[in-house]
Amino acid sequence: MTSTQMDRAMGLQLYEIMVRIRRFEEVVIELFARGKIPGFLHSYLGQEASATGVCAHLRADDYITSTHRGHGHILAKGARTDLAMAELFGKSTGYCHGKGGSMHIADPDIGILGAIGIVGAGLVIANGAAFSAQYRGTDQVAVCFFGDGASNTGTFHEGLNLAALWQLPVIFVCENNCYAESTPQCDHQSITDVAVRAQGYGMPSCIVDGNDVLAVYEAAGEAIARARSGQGPTLLETKTYRMRGHYEGDPQNYRSREEVDQWRDLGPIRRFRGVLTGEGVVDAELEAIDAGVEAELEAAITFAEENPLPDVRDVRYGIYTEETEVA
Ligand SMILES: Cc1ncc(C[n+]2csc(CCOP(=O)(O)OP(=O)(O)O)c2C)c(N)n1
Ligand SMILES: [Mg+2]
Numbered sequence: 001m002t003s004t005q006m007d008r009a010m011g012l013q014l015y016e017i018m019v020r021i022r023r024f025e026e027v028v029i030e031l032f033a034r035g036k037i038p039g040f041l042h043s044y045l046g047q048e049a050s051a052t053g054v055c056a057h058l059r060a061d062d063y064i065t066s067t068h069r070g071h072g073h074i075l076a077k078g079a080r081t082d083l084a085m086a087e088l089f090g091k092s093t094g095y096c097h098g099k100g101g102s103m104h105i106a107d108p109d110i111g112i113l114g115a116i117g118i119v120g121a122g123l124v125i126a127n128g129a130a131f132s133a134q135y136r137g138t139d140q141v142a143v144c145f146f147g148d149g150a151s152n153t154g155t156f157h158e159g160l161n162l163a164a165l166w167q168l169p170v171i172f173v174c175e176n177n178c179y180a181e182s183t184p185q186c187d188h189q190s191i192t193d194v195a196v197r198a199q200g201y202g203m204p205s206c207i208v209d210g211n212d213v214l215a216v217y218e219a220a221g222e223a224i225a226r227a228r229s230g231q232g233p234t235l236l237e238t239k240t241y242r243m244r245g246h247y248e249g250d251p252q253n254y255r256s257r258e259e260v261d262q263w264r265d266l267g268p269i270r271r272f273r274g275v276l277t278g279e280g281v282v283d284a285e286l287e288a289i290d291a292g293v294e295a296e297l298e299a300a301i302t303f304a305e306e307n308p309l310p311d312v313r314d315v316r317y318g319i320y321t322e323e324t325e326v327a
């Protein structure tokens with residue numbers, strides 16, 4: 001393996017997490033098409049290496065913020081597939097009692113501060129979490145996942161500016177998947193590398209092949225170590241590709257089948273399987289991991305199918321907080 005920090009056990013763990021995300025996405029795409037999942041579905045399929053390589057360095061008490069395309073982020077951070085599946089089904093046993101759905105999953109107990117549909121909002125929320133860690137004197141870090149399109153918002157610039165000024169323990173991970181909705185990157189910004197924007201704020205940055213999980217793991221490891229040791233924020237750009245439409249049902253008449261096929265050949269799981277087998281991992285080991293993930297997902301679907309919808313009497317639960325007196 002090329003990464004200096006990688007051992008065999010970690011390699012297999014990264015593989016398992018990527019397969020879990022991939023299969024979760026493939027399964028929910030099918031269930032969505034069958035009408036089992038309400039609302040919108042924005043698939044993370046193809047981007048698995050980014051969340052996996054970054055989150056492999058995080059502890060349960062580190063924070064992440066996620067996006068509308070966030071299933072991969074939460075699974076890489078340690079979310080359970082059954083509770084996530086139930087949430088997508090809108091069931092009361094889901095992460096947010098069925099009120100968040102695909103785009104709004106949170107679990108503060110494992111540092112998942114929430115997936116946010118407002119593009120660019122995660123940067124300033126991650127800053128808040130990072131500031132809290134800095135203020136409390138802990139070595140926790142915050143990771144913000146966002147897209148190339150989000151890097152054109154005001155909150156992106158405000159977020160980078162403040163994080164650099166206050167040297168916050170935050171890592172901004174821009175998953176550049178070549179599109180913002182139907183708009184290719186070349187039609188929404190004048191640069192090819194989002195990472196160059198960090199220079200304007202005196203912040204280190206790094207560009208990495210986002211479909212190479214080892215490369216992401218290594219680059220993220222450096223950025224996270226810097227943040228943990230009080231050396232401030234980093235902007236990490238992972239170059240990847242959105243294999244599905246912006247949302248399930250997107251007619252995708254803005255890109256060619258050939259383009260998608262070319263990127264399929266560069267897919268992160270296919271590539272990493274090749275790396276692992278080149279290092280002597282036998283197919284049977286990988287197939288055992290695949291089978292374990294399959295069984296986990298079958299159980300998750302059963303859990304989601306069999307659990308109840310939220311009770312209408314709980315409609316206000318978790319939406320409003322009790323008013324409290326502030327002294
Ligand atoms: C503030 C805001 N503006 C616009 C939208 C509509 N919108 C939803 S997703 C999206 C594109 C986001 O692109 P990118 O940040 O590259 O993320 P990707 O979908 O590629 O993961 C837009 C413009 C929104 N949700 N929030
Ligand atoms: Mg994008």
